[in-house]
Amino acid sequence: MTEKYEKEATGYTMTTVMEEAARCLLCHDAPCSKACPAGTDPARFIRSVRFNNVKGAAETIRENNALGAICARVCPTEKYCELACSRTNIDCPIDIGGIQRYVTDFEQAAKMDILKKGSSNGKHIAIIGSGPAGLQVATTLLTKGYAVDIYEKSEKAGGYLTYGIPEYRLPTDIVEYEIKRIINLGANIHYNTTVGEDIMMADLKATNDAVVVAVGASESKMLPMFADNPNVETAVDFLARVKETKGNISDVPNSAVVVGGGDVAMDVATTLRRLDVQTVTDVAYEEFSEFKASKKELKGTRKAGVTILDGYIPTRVSNNEVTFNHRHIDSELKIKADKIILAVGQRVNTTNLNIDINNHQEVPYAGYRTADPKVFVTGDIAQGDKTVVWAVRKGKDVAEQIDQLLTRDEDSDLVLGGK
Ligand SMILES: Cc1cc2nc3c(=O)[nH]c(=O)nc-3n(C[C@H](O)[C@H](O)[C@H](O)COP(=O)(O)OP(=O)(O)OC[C@H]3O[C@@H](n4cnc5c(N)ncnc54)[C@H](O)[C@@H]3O)c2cc1C
Ligand code: SF4
Numbered sequence: 294m295t296e297k298y299e300k301e302a303t304g305y306t307m308t309t310v311m312e313e314a315a316r317c318l319l320c321h322d323a324p325c326s327k328a329c330p331a332g333t334d335p336a337r338f339i340r341s342v343r344f345n346n347v348k349g350a351a352e353t354i355r356e357n358n359a360l361g362a363i364c365a366r367v368c369p370t371e372k373y374c375e376l377a378c379s380r381t382n383i384d385c386p387i388d389i390g391g392i393q394r395y396v397t398d399f400e401q402a403a404k405m406d407i408l409k410k411g412s413s414n415g416k417h418i419a420i421i422g423s424g425p426a427g428l429q430v431a432t433t434l435l436t437k438g439y440a441v442d443i444y445e446k447s448e449k450a451g452g453y454l455t456y457g458i459p460e461y462r463l464p465t466d467i468v469e470y471e472i473k474r475i476i477n478l479g480a481n482i483h484y485n486t487t488v489g490e491d492i493m494m495a496d497l498k499a500t501n502d503a504v505v506v507a508v509g510a511s512e513s514k515m516l517p518m519f520a521d522n523p524n525v526e527t528a529v530d531f532l533a534r535v536k537e538t539k540g541n542i543s544d545v546p547n548s549a550v551v552v553g554g555g556d557v558a559m560d561v562a563t564t565l566r567r568l569d570v571q572t573v574t575d576v577a578y579e580e581f582s583e584f585k586a587s588k589k590e591l592k593g594t595r596k597a598g599v600t601i602l603d604g605y606i607p608t609r610v611s612n613n614e615v616t617f618n619h620r621h622i623d624s625e626l627k628i629k630a631d632k633i634i635l636a637v638g639q640r641v642n643t644t645n646l647n648i649d650i651n652n653h654q655e656v657p658y659a660g661y662r663t664a665d666p667k668v669f670v671t672g673d674i675a676q677g678d679k680t681v682v683w684a685v686r687k688g689k690d691v692a693e694q695i696d697q698l699l700t701r702d703e704d705s706d707l708v709l710g711g712k
Pocket of ligand 1: 422423488509510642
């Protein structure tokens with residue numbers, strides 16, 4: 294059971310990666326590179342692979358993206374670089390994610406150590422949250438000579454990389470290796486430390502030149518009718534439990550109903566099937582034409598044997614039976630299952646952090662700097678897509694902004710103040 298849950302799809306070999314790279318048109322205007330939110334520069338690293346320079350390809354990826362091996366596996370490339378790829382007009386886009394995975398696997402196997410810590414500039418930055426956004430902020434600042442402390446409420450770093458995305462899509466050893474690289478660069482991670490409880494924002498502001506809030510949307514939403522029902526679990530809690538035990542949970546049900554139509558719901562449903570749950574039904578509010586889950590995830594979920602029903606709203610729940618009514622037609626469904634899993638979105642918790650969050654679970658203004666000149670936000674709570682590659686991009690952006698502000702003329706009113 295565990296092996297089935299953990300098994301990642303096979304990657305390219307040296308021969309097959311060369312074949313795939315040979316399909317690249319080496320476009321002069323590189324639309325793929327322009328479409329990567331994190332600036333990972335696929336056109337440049339694929340060109341290096343084409344000319345047998347895998348080391349050079351690894352350098353390009355790593356210099357632009359602290360989480361290159363992770364993005365290679367989980368980035369929805371069909372929405373970004375592969376959507377823009379010129380090869381699409383001939384047959385199908387280049388498998389940019391697959392080539393990136395080959396190159397970063399090579400980097401790991403060759404124990405390459407590409408990023409170097411910058412010489413100290415005497416400035417200290419505190420980062421709240423060690424998800425992809427916090428990790429990227431830390432990396433960029435460390436290479437520029439800042440001292441970085443990360444405060445993380447969980448036992449392990451990584452946010453949803455560690456506690457959310459299933460093992461078969463993102464193996465734990467890959468995440469751990471990427472984090473180790475950032476620790477070796479000098480990041481000081483304080484585990485089991487919730488800012489707002491164990492240490493206060495005011496203390497971080499008093500002892501650092503800037504504070505970056507990268508707390509993500511790390512809690513699951515609950516619908517009131519399901520609260521306190523012992524058969525119900527939230528998606529994030531379920532996925533974290535499965536990932537932590539590598540698929541060895543003690544309460545695998547015989548049947549399950551998943552409520553939700555996004556990528557997280559697809560992850561839950563597919564994970565259940567990989568744990569050998571016999572009957573898995575996913576019921577989504579959206580109709581297929583408006584589905585939130587990516588086509589790739591939807592296809593994978595169907596292939597795993599999940600029944601997906603679209604356009605239904607849960608209207609009643611009694612013990613382990615949920616009643617759904619269709620949004621547009623007169624149709625009622627009653628589904629009984631051992632386990633009910635809610636995948637209806639995640640929620641931000643900024644208790645005691647003095648950060649305002651709007652109904653979209655974001656800070657209510659564009660940009661990264663808050664009304665408090667010393668406090669910045671990034672990752673899922675900042676505006677923009679909620680994906681790992683965007684967390685990397687927002688992490689790079691906020692680090693550059695802080696660096697610019699802190700290295701300006703001391704008399705400038707943009708210099709961070711107000712300890
Ligand atoms: C199940 C699942 C599957 C996903 N799959 C994909 C995918 O395939 N591809 C993709 O691109 N994106 C995917 N995403 C989205 C992606 O994981 C997020 O966009 C990304 O993790 C956001 O990064 P972040 O750093 O902003 O926040 P997070 O990853 O949420 O990290 C925030 C961190 O802050 C910590 N924290 C929170 N509050 C405090 C506090 N007060 N004090 C200290 N620490 C605190 C948390 O413990 C956590 O470690 C998925 C998300 C989920 C839930
Ligand atoms: S757009 Fe596609 S074909 Fe052109 S350089 Fe990028 S990967 Fe190669």
